[in-house]
Amino acid sequence: MIRLDHLTKRFGAKTAVDDISVTIQPGKVTGFLGPNGAGKSTTMRMIMGLDRPTHGSALINGKRYAEFRSPLTEVGALLDAKAVHTGRSAYAHLLALAATHRIPKARVHEVIGMTGLESVASKRVGGFSLGMGQRLGIAAAMLGDPATLILDEPVNGLDPEGVLWVRQFARHLAGQGRTVFLSSHLMSEMAQTADHIVVLGRGRVIADAPVDQILAGATRHAVRVRTPQPEQLARAVAGADVAVTGVEAQLLEVTGLTAPQIGEAAAREGIVLHELTPLSASLEEAYLELTQDDVEYRTEVSR
């Protein structure tokens, strides 16, 4: 379990992470979603003790990361695939990290096999593709067989087969009761991998909910209505959960009602309709909307 409590990081005048309080549960894959620059990486770096919080705390199973007597067996992290000396071979890199905890060589070979790096393990990391680098980062994170995994953009640069592998791997680890916290800027990716999603926008938590709730809450169902009598129509469909927005002079978008309901309401009032189109925002659009205006949607989906 990872507990972030009023976590804040300022770089000079810029606030990268703004008073985040979130709990990441074990046994689940928690997705950390947000556009580039939203503060995801900074948050993860603070959890790992690489950046010092300006305010607040980040605790893993009740402890700061630096307080663990055996950190690699508690938490495994892939913070960026480039956290490797380019002049060293993948095997030597893993061996050096393992040596700090006296993790046996056999385990080094095990994680190399687990991540499919056997054929390139003796090659220098400088020549690795981004995907190979990601695999090496995941191998390093798995060295200590940790109960908590923190992966920053783990599918970045992977081929489709690699993406699928990471997805299944994350699910498998969570299935074993581990805490799996992974970030992405792709909603579609998270929708397929995560059980729970935390959305970050401009350093603040916009949403923190189970994935289905996020999808239901964020996916917008609107109906586009073209009519020469927009005022009458707006009055006819008015209700507590209904919102009508004007797009053009004779074009409206109605949310909160289905297309048949709008059509029937218009028929009752004798309003002429030229168009009645159900719109369903794609996942990515919904996510963009969620992160574009963090204030508007904050109350809707956050708990």
Next chain:
Amino acid sequence: MSTATASTPGATHPHTSLGRLSFPGVVRSEWIKLRTLRSTFWTLISAVVLVVGIASLVAFAIPDKSTLVDRVSAAQRVAVEAQAASFATTAATAGLTFASLVIAVLGVLVISGEFSTGMIRSSFTAVPRRFPVFAAKTLVLFLVAFIVGLISSAASWAVAVPILTSKGYPGDLFSAGTLWAIVGAGAYLGLVAVFALGVGAILKSTAGGIAGALGVLLVLPIIANLVSGLTRTQWVADAGHYLISNAGSGMSGIANGTLEPWANAVTVLIWAAVAFVAGAVLLQRRDA
């Protein structure tokens, strides 16, 4: 999609106790890091080649004592004789300055290479308290530079003394003075490495670190010499003896003003210690 949620809540994964963080483990890790980089190999080889090679060149270049003495007038003969007594030391330590520059580059690279590649984040993830990483780096680097310095310095004496004694100059490979000079040269190279490591940790960048370390080792003595020579200010000349490179020459057997051997060693030690402490404090405080 939700296979994980079906598992028992609160179930912990089969946590095998794979290992535990320990300082000897961190030292081992740093040793693996050092020996698995080609730059280590090349810098150490070139340090040995410089020390032994330049010593041999100088020893070969010095003319026979009889030729030297014949060339000068009787009045100057005493002064030449006095100079000739230290030719063995001059030759054997001639490459040390160059070797110290190479070792300094290695010292900077050991830490700046981690910053430039991002490796430092992996290192600090494995050892989040950070200081053990720096302490282990320092220990491993010191020992490696010390041993390489000791071997190459012993080799340079072993090459220079026989050549020069055959030319008629005094020299004793097994005198206490020679042995201390060899140990001193090794210790100096070890401490130069630590000093450079500290500078690298302070400046974080390879270019800056190398410029900083070589500036102190190479440029400061030149400036001190120039200033004291041009302005004839004695205190600048006196202060110059306390520069790390001059004190290092003192450690390896060359006279450094009136400084006692122990004073030379303490001076170098202070330079290394200050860089080490500043580097350690900054590593601890800054974001990685």
